């Protein structure tokens with residue numbers, strides 16, 4: 102087993118670990134305090150954990166001396182960015198792109214390889230219950246890294262399209278109609294990740310909500326932003342449970 106602690110390496114040098122909106126993967130900064138980071142030691146172990154037969158487990162710092170278990174992670178890819186080292190010099194920083202699975206996903210849906218990748222335009226035409234399944238999907242644990250990355254990417258796009266379609270053109274926060282239409286005729290609303298703001302949650306229909314620009318600004322910049330955000334969690338649970346009939350197991354998991 103390899104234990105990863107988010108924010109351990111990154112934050113002191115200005116890199117933040119966390120979910121990347123358009124990727125659906127968790128970005129985790131590698132180790133190495135001075136000079137270019139290399140794929141050796143701990144970084145090697147993350148890169149090759151599948152071949153080495155080791156599982157990755159991600160924890161978040163909550164406060165001094167306390168961590169919270171986020172879930173099991175697996176390597177999908179990595180890239181390098183330019184950042185500063187401990188001495189303030191510019192260097193290559195390795196950023197791992199991890200696919201996370203969560204304890205609650207034990208009964209989740211696996212996506213067959215042939216259904217991915219899919220075009221975003223196709224997501225707008227898919228039956229809503231199928232889209233919801235795609236939005237909740239994880240690659241099988243034993244899937245190769247590239248397939249996990251493709252699944253995470255597709256899931257992320259599917260979640261966004263799903264919540265915009267679920268909203269039927271009305272803000273799911275204040276219920277006002279979308280303020281204007283896009284050139285293609287779709288109502289304009291924004292997909293907000295409720296749990297990502299609260300506790301770095303995953304891409305999942307239960308954690309994402311369609312908001313009008315006012316409600317979205319309120320969550321991120323309002324004096325009552327944090328409370329409003331947590332009220333959205335129960336709001337989205339309510340909305341999802343009204344979809345109950347067609348989405349069985351996932352709604353039960355939520356209840």
Ligand SMILES: [Zn+2]
Nearest residue numbers: 272275313316
């Ligand atoms: Zn609103």
Ligand SMILES: [Zn+2]
Nearest residue numbers: 292293294317
């Ligand atoms: Zn947001």
